[in-house]
Amino acid sequence: MSIIRVHDKEFDLYIPQDQIERAIKKVADQLNRDMAGKNPLFLVVLNGAFMFAAELFKHLEIECEISFVKLSSYLGTSSTHVVRELIGLDHSVHGRNIILVEDIVDTGLTLRYTIDKLIKLEANEVKIATMLFKPKAFKYDYEVDYVGLEIPNDFIIGYGLDYNEHARNLPDIYKVIS
Numbered sequence: 001m002s003i004i005r006v007h008d009k010e011f012d013l014y015i016p017q018d019q020i021e022r023a024i025k026k027v028a029d030q031l032n033r034d035m036a037g038k039n040p041l042f043l044v045v046l047n048g049a050f051m052f053a054a055e056l057f058k059h060l061e062i063e064c065e066i067s068f069v070k071l072s073s074y075l076g077t078s079s080t081h082v083v084r085e086l087i088g089l090d091h092s093v094h095g096r097n098i099i100l101v102e103d104i105v106d107t108g109l110t111l112r113y114t115i116d117k118l119i120k121l122e123a124n125e126v127k128i129a130t131m132l133f134k135p136k137a138f139k140y141d142y143e144v145d146y147v148g149l150e151i152p153n154d155f156i157i158g159y160g161l162d163y164n165e166h167a168r169n170l171p172d173i174y175k176v177i178s
């Protein structure tokens with residue numbers, strides 16, 4: 001049975017765990033190659049990126065630091081475009097090579113705000129590592145440097161992603177049935 005119900009909606013199995021984890025391993029390999037010797041500071045954007053981050057870090061072999069920040073612009077199944085404050089930044093980012101770790105880049109608004117903030121705080125460079133990317137929804141021109149999987153503009157849940165705070169625990173990714 002691959003159809004599940006969360007709140008008022010039905011979702012169908014879309015990306016199984018083994019495929020997600022192969023994609024994450026590919027991102028880790030790229031980071032191991034590109035960031036060796038740069039002592040990057042990984043900033044995991046909570047809540048959605050927690051599962052991606054845990055899997056990604058298991059495969060990282062480089063010297064690095066890991067911290068967690070919070071910032072959300074999403075409610076229900078459509079982006080509200082309300083950008084909130086970046087909270088929980090307990091490291092100095094001055095002169096650091098930052099990798100923002102995201103669950104999904106949709107319009108790109110959330111990250112645009114976060115990147116600007118980190119640049120104002122004088123980070124040396126800010127790169128993005130995201131599990132999922134919706135290129136057709138993306139509205140900005142900054143580089144999305146490391147992408148696990150590109151997906152169409154469907155609303156998805158699982159592997160850290162929620163529908164009104166449910167379904168983050170699912171080990172596979174599900175797509176809403178329209």
Ligand code: 5GP
Pocket residue numbers: 048073074079102103104105106107108109110111154155156157161162163
């Ligand atoms: P953006 O600012 O790029 O439009 O939105 C990014 C945020 O919206 C993500 O961090 C995530 O929280 C949420 N988001 C975007 N697309 C989806 C989706 O398909 N499913 C879920 N659950 N959240 C999404």
